[in-house]
Amino acid sequence: MHVDKAPHRVIMRRLRSWCLGLVSGVLLLVPGAGTAAEESVRTAPGVRFTFEPVDAPFVEHVLGIMREASPHLRATLGLPSADTIHVHIAPTQEAFLTYTPGAIPDWGAGYAVPDRRLVVLKSPRVTGTYDGSSELVVHELAHVMLHSALRGVDIPRWLDEGFAMHMAREWGFWDRASLVVAVMSGNLVSLGAIQSVNTFPEHRAQLAYQESALAVQYILRRYGEAGLHTLFDRLRQTGSIDQACLGAFGVSIVGFERDWLEYMERNYGWRMLLGESLSLVVAPLFGVLCLLAYLQIRRRRRATLRRWERDEVDDWHSDEDDWRRKNEEWVMSRERNE
Numbered sequence: 001m002h003v004d005k006a007p008h009r010v011i012m013r014r015l016r017s018w019c020l021g022l023v024s025g026v027l028l029l030v031p032g033a034g035t036a037a038e039e040s041v042r043t044a045p046g047v048r049f050t051f052e053p054v055d056a057p058f059v060e061h062v063l064g065i066m067r068e069a070s071p072h073l074r075a076t077l078g079l080p081s082a083d084t085i086h087v088h089i090a091p092t093q094e095a096f097l098t099y100t101p102g103a104i105p106d107w108g109a110g111y112a113v114p115d116r117r118l119v120v121l122k123s124p125r126v127t128g129t130y131d132g133s134s135e136l137v138v139h140e141l142a143h144v145m146l147h148s149a150l151r152g153v154d155i156p157r158w159l160d161e162g163f164a165m166h167m168a169r170e171w172g173f174w175d176r177a178s179l180v181v182a183v184m185s186g187n188l189v190s191l192g193a194i195q196s197v198n199t200f201p202e203h204r205a206q207l208a209y210q211e212s213a214l215a216v217q218y219i220l221r222r223y224g225e226a227g228l229h230t231l232f233d234r235l236r237q238t239g240s241i242d243q244a245c246l247g248a249f250g251v252s253i254v255g256f257e258r259d260w261l262e263y264m265e266r267n268y269g270w271r272m273l274l275g276e277s278l279s280l281v282v283a284p285l286f287g288v289l290c291l292l293a294y295l296q297i298r299r300r301r302r303a304t305l306r307r308w309e310r311d312e313v314d315d316w317h318s319d320e321d322d323w324r325r326k327n328e329e330w331v332m333s334r335e336r337n338e
Helices: 007-028 053-077 133-149 157-168 173-184 193-199 202-238 241-249 253-268 270-274 276-337
Strands: 040-044 047-051 085-090 110-113 118-122
Touching: 040 053, 047 053, 053 085, 053 133, 053 157, 110 133, 118 133, 133 157, 157 193, 157 202, 173 202, 173 253, 193 202, 202 241, 202 253, 241 253
Parallel strands: 047 085, 085 118
Antiparallel strands: 040 047, 110 118
16 A cells, blocks of 8 residues: 555645755756765664765655655564665666666666665666655565565565555556556466566566556455465465465465456456446546537537627628618708708
């Protein structure tokens, strides 16, 4: 679930992001701001930042997000406290790639190295925006905390990404729409294949992330939060996702994926018309009806304006005819009198 759903808090966060982005943009205009600078350090309870001084506004922005998200993540995972997390703000694309031996896709804006309790984020000088930073920070923070809670166990990528996505974002219409297309076309990524998500093109990776989040959503809807906690406990104890599923849900990982696929088809396939995804059909139709209503109102308005113009012309011609007739009568009357 998303950490911050209150509308006024969302507005204030976006306003703060815009202001901080403006400050960063101004700092970029300062001579020497774009050159290599000495690394700064910023510490706060539970976190240590390393960054170039020009990125100080972004650091404060990220710190605010972490302060809001961390208590909820700790409570969800049953972590009474957390060790210090290192957050590095990479000033360049090259620096962004230096903290992990694994492949990081070009479109990635951040990543976590859980065994080092490290989160690496691109500076807004690289991305050009603060947009999406809240979702990104919570996502990477969730990775680190999940691995800490499971004590270094090898977590399947779908579960790791699914938990992070579930904690970090709210689903929009187009996210669900892309899943509908994938389900109807039989183009879903299998849960096992998501292990290689970093090698996927961006659109395929986004689909894999959405599926991962919906796998966690399926667990929560069918088994509740207790079921998810039990799965984590069994995974920590056994180190095997197959044994963890058997202990938590009574089915193997193969059976779990089969049940999840049925859930996906029920909610995002053809049968969605009778299920909870009716909004996917109603929303476009409502939009079309609104457009047609607007066009009809506009057509009537134009017809009314044309009618008024004709009436004005007719009135003007009527007045001119009256004046001409009366003038002719006056001239004829004068001639008779003479």
